[in-house]
Each structure stands twice: as C-alpha cells, then as structure tokens.
Amino acid sequence: AQSVTQLDSHVSVSEGTPVLLRCNYSSSYSPSLFWYVQHPNKGLQLLLKYTSAATLVKGINGFEAEFKKSETSFHLTKPSAHMSDAAEYFCVVNPDNYGQNFVFGPGTRLSVLP
Amino acid sequence: DTGVSQNPRHKITKRGQNVTFRCDPISEHNRLYWYRQTLGQGPEFLTYFQNEAQLEKSRLLSDRFSAERPKGSFSTLEIQRTEQGDSAMYLCASSSDTEAFFGQGTRLTVV
Numbered sequence: 001a002q003s004v005t006q007l008d009s010h011v012s013v014s015e016g017t018p019v020l021l022r023c024n025y026s027s028s029y030s031p032s033l034f035w036y037v038q039h040p041n042k043g044l045q046l047l048l049k050y051t052s053a054a055t056l057v058k059g060i061n062g063f064e065a066e067f068k069k070s071e072t073s074f075h076l077t078k079p080s081a082h083m084s085d086a087a088e089y090f091c092v093v094n095p096d097n098y099g100q101n102f103v104f105g106p107g108t109r110l111s112v113l114p
Numbered sequence: 115d116t117g118v119s120q121n122p123r124h125k126i127t128k129r130g131q132n133v134t135f136r137c138d139p140i141s142e143h144n145r146l147y148w149y150r151q152t153l154g155q156g157p158e159f160l161t162y163f164q165n166e167a168q169l170e171k172s173r174l175l176s177d178r179f180s181a182e183r184p185k186g187s188f189s190t191l192e193i194q195r196t197e198q199g200d201s202a203m204y205l206c207a208s209s210s211d212t213e214a215f216f217g218q219g220t221r222l223t224v225v
Contacts, residue, residue: 032212032213034213036216042218043118043205043216043217043218043219044157044205044207044216045216046213046214046215049212049213051212090156090157094212101147101159101170102147102159102207102214103159104149104157104158105156106156107154107155107156
C-alpha cells in the first residue's frame, strides 16, 4: 500500500527565516511526488512536482523540494519565509505515475510569525 | 476561467435528504477525481474516472454514494439519505498528465 507521512502537523517560523516541511512516502513503484498548498477557504494549488527527472525540483513562490530515493523523502524548503506563506501544505504521492490515484499526507500547517 | 469548477460551493441539507454536486473539469482533461476532506485532515480519495469509465472506487464510497460522468465531460456526485458524518468538503480534480488540478470544492453541512 502507498502512504505519505508528514512528520510535523504544525510548523511555526519567523518571517525571513528558512522553512522545512518534511515528507516521507512509501510506494511499491517509482512514484510521482507533489506538494500542494491550501490557503484558508481556497482550493488546492500545485507548488511543485517530481516525475523521475531532476531530483531537485523548483516550484512557485521560491519553494523547492529534493527527492531522495534512499531515504524515501521529499522535503519542501524555502530559504526565507513570507507572511503570505502561512497555509496548509500537503505532500502527495501518485504511486504508479499513471494518474489513477493521488494519495495525500495529513498536511502540515505553516505559521509565519512577524 | 478555465479551471475546475464545482457547484454549488456550499450546501446545507437535512439528514436523510439527497444531494447532488457537479464538477466541470478542465476541458481537455480525460481523468476526473472526487475526494472528500474533513476538518484538519488531508483529502481522501473517493473515486476516479477515465473519460466516462469509473475505474476505481474507494471503500469510503458507500452504497449511498454514486458518481457519474456520462459523456466524459462533467461529473456528478450524489449522496442519498445523507448522514451527519457526510459533512465535509467534497473536492473534484482533473488531470491529463501527471498532476491534478483541483476545484474549490463543495462544502456540505448535514443538520
């Protein structure tokens, strides 16, 4: 079975400091991996995706993530947090790359303090 | 707007009533998904269509739930005899390649 673990349910950082949101996955195949962001009362927005190309993936709004197969991890980072980054972040795995199912992690709520 | 559209955005219904939600995917996308999200949780997969064929259903999709995509374009999700536990955000997504694009969801409240 495929699953996604987000190690922190809540992360709090100060504005201008780095962000690290952790994600580990389990999959029987070489998966596609995604990070989505959900702002309050808004839809899910794709931040970035990994689909077996470069292991370091750059996304929108300065976010990036690194796929590490040996660690089955796909952690999301940003060098400098902005107040507008405060939201819920979901790590998502597509286990077989054929788009048949997207398995979501439980989410990490990011708070950014002034 | 060429994104995924869901209607209605909000629905309040009495327990025992039937409700139907609609999803209009991005026009060239052949795959369509339904998810359910409760407060503080990640979205949970309900069902998936490729064109008009329903290829996968979650065990979460009880007999009271039915989804259709009659012409491979829009889709409907019907819940019969609603229960309070059905209260959630129902999300629709569409895909043509590797990533899914989500609508803003329909928030169902069963009172």
